[in-house]
Amino acid sequence: MSALRFYLTNSIAKKQVMGVTGLLLCGFLFSHMLGNFLLIAGKDAFNQYAYTLTSNPLIYLAEAVLLVIFLSHIFMALKLTIENKAARPVKYYMKQPTGRGSTFASSTMPYTGMLILFFLVMHLINFKYGDVYMTTLNGMEVRDLYKTVIDYFASPLNVGIYVLFMITIGIHVSHGFWSAFQSIGFNHPKYMPAIQFISKLYAVILTVGYSTIAIWCHVKGGM
Numbered sequence: 206m207s208a209l210r211f212y213l214t215n216s217i218a219k220k221q222v223m224g225v226t227g228l229l230l231c232g233f234l235f236s237h238m239l240g241n242f243l244l245i246a247g248k249d250a251f252n253q254y255a256y257t258l259t260s261n262p263l264i265y266l267a268e269a270v271l272l273v274i275f276l277s278h279i280f281m282a283l284k285l286t287i288e289n290k291a292a293r294p295v296k297y298y299m300k301q302p303t304g305r306g307s308t309f310a311s312s313t314m315p316y317t318g319m320l321i322l323f324f325l326v327m328h329l330i331n332f333k334y335g336d337v338y339m340t341t342l343n344g345m346e347v348r349d350l351y352k353t354v355i356d357y358f359a360s361p362l363n364v365g366i367y368v369l370f371m372i373t374i375g376i377h378v379s380h381g382f383w384s385a386f387q388s389i390g391f392n393h394p395k396y397m398p399a400i401q402f403i404s405k406l407y408a409v410i411l412t413v414g415y416s417t418i419a420i421w422c423h424v425k426g427g428m
Contacts, residue, residue, distance in 0.1 A: 216288070219281045224388030226278035227381050231407070233271065234374070238414045245421055248351040252342050255350040279322065286315050310380035317377040324370040331357055358422035368416045375412030379405050 240258075243251040258264055310317075332353060340349035358364050382404035383397070391400075 216285065219285055220388040221390075223278055223281040223285065224385035226274045226281070227385045229274050230278060231378060231382055231385075234378070234411055235407075238411060238418075241415070241418050244351065244354060244418060248340075248349075249342060251351045251354075252340060252347060252349060256342065256345075256347045259348075275325075279318070282315070282318055308380065310376050311384070314377065314380060317373050320370065320373050321377060324373070355422050355426045358419050359426040361423065364419050364423045367419045371412045371415045371419075374415075375408040378411060379408035382407055 240254055243254045332350070335353050336356065338349040338352045339346055340352070341347075358367070383401045386392070386400050387397070
């Protein structure tokens, strides 16, 4: 049996792939948030950061790897969701208590995941492929992505929608982060409560961090 066939047919393997890719995406979300905080440092600092990333030839490889990770996560999530529904076609009229329990975050994972996918597409359209302005930086003409972001968040509606999506990401991550450790086999009763706490804290940090940047951009744009 090939490795690919094994991961496509074995439910444990699929959960492991989804867990590992989920953790990698969590890491990307945090690093991307830190980069976005350079907006607060000023126009030149953020544009220098953006130019350094986009001018590096390895950016295409990094984007390709990130795309593979994201698509793998989505594919495994969809496959597991479909298989779980097929295995239990009739919904229970009453939820039975389980040892693990069910939370709002865990029961809405497929829905928050779909919303995040929609948000990602819109995010790329609005920023990566959004309005293009040019500015001078260290004697070079570069894209003024700072202005693109500030102009976008000048609209209170855009800020509100963005914050709602950040809350959605936070809900998804609050369950997905610790669940990923469980999927890869790290499920010791001594450490899991701490991991669950870190998961919720991490979700709050992402939600508050990204939302703060959007609100700051809105206030800055109004000055």
